[in-house]
Every structure is written in structure tokens, then in C-alpha cells.
Amino acid sequence: MINMAVHQNLLRLKGFCMTPTERLLVYPFMANGSVASWLRDTHVITAVRGTIGHIAPEYLSTGKCTEKIDVFGYGVMLLELITGQRAFDLVRLANDEDVMLLDWVKGLLREKKLETLVNVDLKGSYLDVEVEQLIQVALLCTQSMPLERPKMSEVVRMLEGNGLAERWEECLKKDLFMQELNIAYNPNSDSIIADSTYNLCPDELSGPR
Template sequence: FLERGPAEPPLDWQTRRRIALGSARGLSYLHDHCDPKIIHRDVKAANILLDEDFEAVVGDFGLAKLMDYKDTHVTTAVRGTIGHIAPEYLSTGKSSEKTDVFGYGIMLLELITGQRAFDLARLANDDDVMLLDWVKGLLKERRLEMLVDPDLQTNYIDVEVESLIQVALLCTQGSPTERPKMSEVVRMLEGDGLAERWDEWQKVEVSRQEVELVSHRNSEWIVDSTDNLHAVELSGPR
């Protein structure tokens, strides 16, 4: 849905909202209502197809895997699209429905920004800032205009953009166990449970930041006992 000719108008905000919900429902169906469940493994904007009514259809199952209920994951050579691949899949080769959830979260950012995931990092304009940290920062500062596709101009609803960004961040957490299931994503997009889930996530984030701050402060108290010794003392008898 990101590909359009120069004469084609950009997708309006309500259409993008419908795409977010429609693709979430499609992935939820693959994960929870197929027997065996299907892991798509390449969830991205380019693989969300639109019918004549602009309804979203999940397409391109070239990398999909059938998953036996006895298995908790599928181990294979890592395949997918740069920018969409979940960290645990990159590091271990283990994919699960939660790798699709990660890809879906990145796809939401594509939907909001109008940029491909591969190009999203350039928006941050800082080699030292990770894309998701940059998104978190803009959300915290409520600078949504930095994220929203400029082609939309001001024709979007702030609270809906904020909700989609929150869902995207919940879906792209580093730990797969902390990411919601796609069925939960569908409910959150329909207005059920996002506020509670987001509050829980924020509490965890605050705790993590406090632990990191304490660790940083403690490291400043570590003093090298050889700092004040002269060379002759360092080379003396042991």
C-alpha cells in the first residue's frame, strides 16, 4: 500500500486505520484459527494487499511456515526483510507467531509514516539513536507531527495516531513473551484493553530506566586502586 503512482492521492487516515485493523485480523486468523497455525514470517507493508474497497488482505506466503501445536517455535535459516525481523529470530533462528507480531509493529510505523522500514531509521537522523527509542521519545514529547506521513498534512486524528504508535511499541518489545498476541492487538485496535496494557508497559519501562540509572551511578564509584601509584610501585615485588 506504500506503492502509488505520482498521480494517485495518498491513502487517507481512516483508510490507514482500516488497513491496521484488517491486517491484524488476518494475522490473528492465521495464528489462532488455522490448524496447524501459520506463521507468515514476512509481515511488512509491501505484503499487505488492498482490494477494490481498500480492505486489507495479508499476501505473499512465500516464507510462511506451518506450525505444529506441539512446537513452541520453528528453527530455520533466517529469512525475511531487513528492518522487520524480530531480534530473537535474528540471533537464534527461532520464529514463532511473536515474530509476526514484531513485523506487524514495524508495519504500523510504515503505515503511520509512509516510509519503508528500511528508510525509517533515517528519520531519526542520529546514528546513536535506535529507531524504536526515537519513536518512544517523540511519543513521550507528543511530537506526533514528526512521525506522521507529511502527505497527510493535518488530516489525521492525534489520539488515533497515538494509539497506533502505542500498539506498535507494544508489538516490537525485545522479549517475544512480552509482546501481545495478534488477537489481543485486534481487541486493542477496537478500543479494548490498550490503556491498561500501555500503563503496565510504562511501569516496566520506568523500572528498567531506574535500574540502568543506578547501574550507571554505581560504575562511577568504581575506583582503580592503581590510579595513584607510580610506575616503580607497579613494577615492584609481588
């Protein structure tokens, strides 16, 4: 039965050998080894791998890979496309700015400097509403809680203009709740300290400028 299996991607059985102690199947010599040998003898890398600035916070802490880690990285990539900035850039540190692109973007949003976010090389050849929508999608993808990030199928629909407004509004409500909660537990705090590990959805993007 095995000998009858003929396919261009399969090695064809040459024969077999039977002894009182062994049962052997004879195949052509595999210079690179078999799939089974690679699965059994190749080692598993458990250390964190990724590009600085694109790595989701939960991956750094747990080392576990999930699809939501890829969603986070996609959100950072969107911000790179919008801003023309690197996800991690020490040049910003020299300018007394955040080295992490996500933190830098959130800082500008808190200061209501949306125009500063857009890549200067675009020279104004873009629609403000489209840029705002892209930023919204990017921030939804880079929320600190993995379960709150959309699936990539949802990201595609939002980029096509379906469901973004509702998802963004929901994010704003959660953010407002978190701010109120922070003030309740920290009554002497005048502001919220936000970085790439905090779920920030700035309401500056929720309406027209």
C-alpha cells in the same frame, strides 16, 4: 476400502500388486510427485529470512520462528503506515538519523516530537488520539522481550479500543522500573541508551499533549 475413497482432491486407487516380497498400490502418475516425496526430499531452510527492519531481534539471534516474531513485524508495519517511512532506509543515515524505523520513532518520542512522526502526505487529516493509540499498539508489538508482546488476538481487541489503556499503563510501569534499575547500576549515566533491542515505552504518549 482405499478404492472407495473418491474425492476431487484425492487420486483414486487404480489397483494393487502383491508379490512374495512387495505390496504395491497403483495410482495415476503424479507429474509433480506425491506429498510424501515432497516432505521427505524437499530441504529445510535454516538461515534467517525476512525483510530488514521487520525482523524481530530474537529471530536474528536464534533463527527460531514463533508467532511473536509476526507480532513484531506487524508492529513495524503499523509504524510504516503512520510515518510513511520505510522500516529500513539509508536516506535517514545521510540525514544523521537512525536507519531503522523503530529506532527513529523512539528517538523522536524521547525528544517529544510526535508531530514529526505522522506522514506528511496525510496533511493533518487524522485524529491525534487515534495516531497515539496506533503508536502505542505498535510499540507494544515491538517490545524486545517476546513474552511481553501481545498476541494478535489481543492486538485486534486493542485496535478496537479494548484493553489498550491497561496494557499501555503496564508497559509504562515496566519501562520506569527498567530506567530506575539502569540508574541504580549505572549511577553516572545521565540517560538511557535505547535502540530496537531495548524495551522502550515512552511516557510521552500516556497522557494528553
